[in-house]
Amino acid sequence: MKTRDKILLASLELFNERGERNVTTNHIAAHLAISPGNLYYHFRNKSDIIYEIFLEYQKLVDYYLDIPRDRSLTLGDLTFYLESVFDGLWSYRFFHRDLEYLLDSDTRLRKDYREFTNRCLAAISQIFGKMSDAGIIEPQPEDLRSAMSLNLWLVITNWMAFLKTAHAVDEPASLSLTELKQGIYQALTLEIPYLTTGYRDQVMALREKYRPSLPESSGPTV
Amino acid sequence: MKTRDKILLASLELFNERGERNVTTNHIAAHLAISPGNLYYHFRNKSDIIYEIFLEYQKLVDYYLDIPRDRSLTLGDLTFYLESVFDGLWSYRFFHRDLEYLLDSDTRLRKDYREFTNRCLAAISQIFGKMSDAGIIEPQPEDLRSAMSLNLWLVITNWMAFLKTAHAVDEPASLSLTELKQGIYQALTLEIPYLTTGYRDQVMALREKYRPSLPESSGPTV
DNA sequence: ATATTATTAGAGTATATACTCTAGGCAGTC
DNA sequence: GACTGCCTAGAGTATATACTCTAATAATAT
DSSP, rough: OOOHHHHHHHHHHHHHHHHHGGOOOHHHHHHHHOOHHHHHHHSSSSSHHHHHHHHHHHHHHHHHHHOOOOSOHHHHHHHHHHHHHHHHHTTTHHHHHHHHHHHOOOOHHHHHHHHHHHEEEHHHHHHHHHHTTTTTOOOOOHHHHHHHHHHHHHHHHHHHHHHHHHHOOOOOSSOHHHHTTTHHHHHHHHHHGBOOOOHHHHHHHHHHHTSOOSSSTOOOOO | OOOHHHHHHHHHHHHHHGGGGOOOOHHHHHTTTOHHHHHHHHHHHHHHHHHHHHHEEEEEEEEHHHSSSSSSSOOHHHHHHHOHHHHHHHHHHHHTTTTHHHHHHHHHHHHHHHHHHHHHHHHHHHHHHHHHTTTTTTOOOOOHHHHHHHHHHHHHHHHHHHHHHHHHSSSSSSSHHHHHHHHHHHHHHHGGBBBBBHHHHHHHHHHHSSSSOOOOOTTTTO
16 A cells, blocks of 8 residues: 555544544654654645545545435435444544544635535435435425434534543443444434324334443433 | 632633633733743643633533422523523533543543533433423423433534534634524424424424524535 | 656654742731 | 741743654656
């Protein structure tokens, strides 16, 4: 593999594990057993590395959220979208952690991320539209659909951060992909009231698959 | 005012404005025109300052979310809870921004924050309960209520972060309290399907008050 | 083979950051 | 006036961090 790609890969790995803030360019170089000079030959600075990683992330999600125009959606599609999005969030999980700082430090990234968010929101809204076309959920007026999409986005993108804060220190610090996907349970919770009688049971059964197994220690106790 | 209190106040102000990551203890001291030595006489380290600020934040929110046991809730109460919580989020807005890092750097804070979250989730769940007692929303089974509370928590606590990322660089970077409270619009969106016919119009009217004024530039465009 | 270009090593640097240490001031009290 | 306890100044330090510079090596083209 090219050194450049190795740097991107190692950076992503270290960022995800320790958080961007705790990973220096020197760490990355040391991890790869290359010199800092070498790293800086391939990337002008740390921001550039992060930006490149964002481009990959964006590409992945854009690919997953390409909504077919020529056919209607099935429950299988819905499952695929949810699973894919959470997979993406998992693979690039460092990104949402320090998002604000990253956007403040790189205006190019800020601009791109803004547009990325808008595309995602539009995709979610389209999915809602197609799901009501398919008779899975009741149709809703445009402005409600926007607000719902935004709420779904907030729940999905921040689920992981929530999980991390809910973890105790002594518990295995590493978050599992399974746990992460309990976010799907939360996401589907948002849809419950809008399900048509025809699909209600099926969607509820799907949701049940992602229910947190043990009574979550972070759940309300009263 | 005591120097100690001045340090806490200035720290909060600077953290909110620039983000905890961008504010050093030297900055805080310089801002107050005191010496670093003086600052470190009052606080062992930066973490201690942050922890103290968290305690204040916690106290404020716990105070606001003290649910009366002896009477039922009104729509006025609901408005009060929402307004108060967003006021709190605004006043301590640096906190949620770097939350993960902060919790990773201070196990005491992690533990306390965990319990704080649980108390908040329990309070939200209680509010749902009392609102259905009051006939404002339809009663829901316990596990749905928990999941809904968690979603509401996610939307509320991450609304501000979303707003920040949705802002363009050239727009006035500072977020207004008014904008922040559009989060209430999003929060109430979650309740819509559960409203009783008796209260539906009133709650929808309340929600309307917080509707984003201009067609949000970050909204979906398709 | 030679010239050119791409890649790499590794020492080094300017700056920042959290924090320490010593000396001293100031208010009250005996 | 001297003692005590609290508070403050400000210079200083060890470490870290992002990044640079020069020289050397590998790869490729001619």
